[in-house]
Amino acid sequence: MDTNIYPCIWFKEDAQEAAAFYTQVFPNSHYLSKRDPVIEIDLNGTRFMLLQGGPAFSPSAAVSYFVYCGSEKEIDRLYAELSEGGSVLMPLDTYDWTSRYAWVQDKFGVNWQLDIDDIRSDQKIVPALLFSNEKKLAVKEARDFYTGIFDPSRFLMESPYPPGHDMPGGTLLFAQFRIRDVIFNIMSNPMPAEFDFSPGNSFVLECKDQQELDKYWEELGKEGAYSQCGWLEDKYGLSWQVIPAELPSLLSDPDRAEEVMKRLLKMQKLEIAELKNT
Template sequence: MKQFITPCFWFTNNASDAVDFYCSVFNDATVINTSPVMIDFSLQGFRLLALNGGEKYEVNPSISLYVYCGNESEVDSLFSELKEGGEVLIPPGKYDWSDRYAWVQDRYGVNWQLDKDTINSGQKIVPSLLFANKNTLRVREALEHYRTVFDTRFLVESNYPEGAGVPQQTLLFAQISCDGTLLNIMSSTLAHSFNFTPGNSLVITCKDQNEIDRYWNGLLQGGGKEDMCGWLTDPFGISWQVVPEVLGKLMTDPEKSDRVVAAFLKMKKMNLEELLNA
């Protein structure tokens, strides 16, 4: 099945080193395509993008990768390797939500949540969006927003317990399927030093201009903001890239690539016809 939403992580021109590291940590790892700007790779069958973006943005814990390991030894093995040169945010242990769980930020700044639990899906790695600070109480609002944009299924919903200091029925955690890609959405009542950032973005790959228009316009509804080169932020500050599926091919075409890049650098929403005719 085609993966519709792909996490993209912003690196300071060391994306190749990061991808080499991840491929050494995970047994099932494949580099799909590489260019000076972007590396397309997969871990455990889940596609990821590593962007050589320079120093403008950095990754942070607002979007992490939640790995459903299926057993305790896998949690401990991944934790042992990912923590080298990184930072342990939650040490391995038993918690209310899992018998064995850990949260680690690796040496490149990418965050991983490692859980002993299994998942009833072929997707073992799930992007996890952390709604914090001004977004803490907005998880349910976000679910309703994404329901209007994607073909959405609600799989898990868990409210804050009584006494948490938030209104009743405030969502602590939810798992949804957006056009077949699983996303975890969680909230935190703690004060965090970070918010959503273009350093962690989600890429939607569209087959034609109608899809580009639909997802672009849908995600902007309710207060989103357009950016350049197919990037936007939704009403919650999450960065999305809405791009045509032929973009990678066009950018690696030795005859057209310079003209294609020059064309999309002038665009906000991608115009497929202009790219094809560049």
């Protein structure tokens, strides 16, 4: 695969505590790397970056992580552990779309959706994007936007609003798609919401070279907003970090990390040659 895509969660001051908690709670989980202020972990086959970034941002319910549990025993266990010290948005129960489901916000403010169903994929934790308020009609448009940018990509499933909702015909309530080797869920929220996408939940996009980085920086940021250090918001407000694949190794090199960071902080779009020429 040419490009790696994985979620990043912003923490005020407890990224280390969160990493220890998640790697204990989820099966087959382990640390990938630690370099201040970033911890990378693998949770049952899904890579996460935990960023200790201070008080500027916090996770939002607009991005959650959908866990396909595969058994009653596992969903009961995860529900108990993830909800302890947090809050329950939807209690563990039977719903129209599944025999057992829950939505919880854990003690760190991170949102998890738990489903008893399995998924025919090695990826058991799927990022879920919730489109609310004026964006609630844009699920199909956003699905097409993301799959149109990345190659390979494909639609996996879609479900329109059932009759009885005050929505234009064909408006999608839920869709699932794959970009590169990563599955995403995307949902429409028919209820008013006080939350929206935030840099508290972002997605890291590792690029193999400057040409690829330039392409995704331009296409993802079009009609959105560009920020510093490789960060941007796309036209729906979803945050991305568009970085060279070798950036983690550059920032882990004790002889170069300080200078690399100084140069990175002065950039919007990252320039690989300048970062490597230290």
